[in-house]
Amino acid sequence: MYPFTLTKPTGTTEALQAGGRGGRYIAGGTTLVDLMRETVERPGVLVDITALPLRDTALTKGGALRIGALVRMTEAAAHPLVRDLYPVISQALELSASAQLRNMATIGGNIMQRTRCTYFRDVTADCNKREPGSGCAALNGFNRGHAILGTSDQCVATHPSDLAVALAALEASVHLTAPDGSRRTIPFTDFLLQPGSTPDREQALQPGELITAVEIPAMPRPLKSGYLKVRDRQSYEFALTSAAVALHIRSGVIREAKVAAGGVGTVPWKLPAVEQALIGERPSDRLWSKAADHAADGAHPLTHNGFKVELLKRTVEQQLRTVGGTS
DSSP states (O other), X not given: OOOOEEEOOSSHHHHHHHHXXXXXXXXXXXXXXHHHHTXXXXXXXXXXXXXXXXXXXXXXXXXXXXXETTOBHHHHHHOHHHHHHOHHHHHHHHTXXXXXXXXXXXXXXXXXXXXXXXXXXXXXXXXXXXXXXXXXXXSSSOOTTSOSBSOOSSXXXXXXXXXXXXXXXXXXXXXXXXXXXXXXXXXXXXXXXXXXXXXTOOBOOOTTOEEEEEEEOOOOSSOEEEEEEEOSSSSSOOOSEEEEEEEEEETTEEEEEEEEEESSBSSOXXXXXXXXXXXXXXXOHHHHHHHHTTTTTTOOOOSSOTHHHHHHHHHHHHHHHHHHOOO
């Protein structure tokens, strides 16, 4: 690990000033510290933001659910508002990492985490995400766990967050504050960036911006939701495929459908074709199968991960059936 300076501001203004001078924000540190140990990241200044007042989970006046950036994953998963209104979020959090990590990691840090691609974390391997212009070893290497959606000739790494899949499905937004105190809110699906020709730029953050909260918009009730994660083993493993589903069914007809997939995209992958196939229809096994056929639209499998195409369809179909039932 390279030398660095640690500063612990007591207020938001002080923290933003340090971030604006090039400091890296750190809270639980469950991702960043690992990357520093592996010398993938070498920040000169760390800004400990754990003292900031960003720990609330509450409903806004408009009925949206806002979760502070410093809420721990365990706390968010267990919060009554989260469990009652959006089980898909609780389930995604509880299927993430390990209990010890969930007790430390924050909501803001979770959506900022970087890929678990082995070539990214091996500083001797070519990786455009880590070192732009060096190449992508995964393209012709062992790529079983890599992406089939949203890839480019520069990068095929998947985004590792389970929570991010649920947030993408629910069309959440991210609240940001800049060093000058200005604030903005951006859709979650615009916050995380596909690699394109600049895989090293992973989030739509401006220099020094601080995540203050994520917000899930109010949705019609009744709403059923849930998260399914398919992986090689049940404990402490990242998804091969996953599906976040939320359905509003009234009078036996699907009025709204929110669906996204994980483990298969360079970012959490929203599935609009699946959603469109569901709206206005009545739940049935035939409908789930027909809609799930669109889950892998546009996929570009690599040498070792072609199995993800069919696995993704089956994962989405299973979770549609689990959430929506049949009639």
